[in-house]
Amino acid sequence: MYVIVILAMIAGFLALRLYSVLGKRTGHEQEPAPRPADERAKVTLVQPRPSADSPADSVRLADGLIAPGGEAGVRALIASDRQFDVPQFVDGAKSAYRMVLEAFWRGDRDELAWLCDSDVLASFEEAIAAREAQGEVLDNRLVRIEKAQIMSAAVNGRVAEVTLRFEADMAAITRDRDGNVIAGSMTDAISTNDIWTFTRDIGSADPNWKLSETDEA
Template sequence: MVALFVGLRLYAVLGRRTGHEQQPVTRPDAVPGSEAPAPITDIAPERSEGSGLVYEDRAATGIRAIVSADPAFDVARFLEGAQAAYRMILEAFWKGDREELAYLVGGDVRASFEEAITERDAQGYKLDNRLIAIERAVIEDAELNGRTARIEVRFDADIAAVTRNEAGEVVAGSLSDAVQTHDVWTFERTLGSDDPNWLLVETDEVA
């Protein structure tokens, strides 16, 4: 799902068909309160929590608006790609790879990441973090404002976090004890623009 060229990475993994996907998911059932099936194919394979929730109810209207404006958008592929982007961004931040982050992150989030990297470098610290597993990923909300699409994804993950000093000694954390994390990341893209990237523009830690 990750494009060969860095500049197209989030475009490739967040909701565009490339010809290498699995078989498309089936048409959803009728929207509650309506008499006809939802006029969008490939919106979600399942809605129940037990079988793998793809999006929350409050995201449905926004998803429909985005698909109507950009028929090539595929919500199931987006969620798969969002998980790949989650890993890519975390690893770039942990390594202090500013160039990589510039292609993946925008707005205040990018500035905050760069500030944290600068402070970390000044202290001589290195992060030896590992993303152990993404336990759950679900689209919590979506909206289309003009041509700007925004999608919020909640990630529940296990991360092993270790901070080392210049000598390589552990000053905080442990690789043997993973920490549960709960975050909502907001991805944004202007539909129809020459820039194909979805950028991470907001992060929130949740309970």
């Protein structure tokens, strides 16, 4: 079974500090309650498609989920990992996108460690620490994910990587230690465009994909 794992993004007041690491973002969002591990797995779990399907089937049924120029890389990935399914992967990636953002907004380092690789995690932890030192709290909400599309895919040795573009609407407020609003508004949703890359060792028994790179579109 496939667990799509992903990390990261920054909204509102802190977005300007993390463009180079997490991509361009402006939005307003609320803080959700932490999820237990079993619920996290339920959110991101992806069922493998039946073994009778061919690599061509997953690509053919992608319905716009692969950007022009990305199909060859996806076919190569499916040839190396016969359980990789495009629609299911994208659905899981969208769930992970939301989970990463929400974990960052509430400063949940454990959740982020489960979702991303060490380099991306370090960037998030640094941003969270800076926010905490200033007594800032993000009150953010992911309004909707308008689009998620695979831009490219590749297999280098045992390591597979998939890069997706996310287009989303967000709302965000940054509050000070006293609860006063210092940035953002809950009445306006802001469009964001992010490019995230996920990697996995396809030779490993570990089914998890982790966020390994972020950028702005």
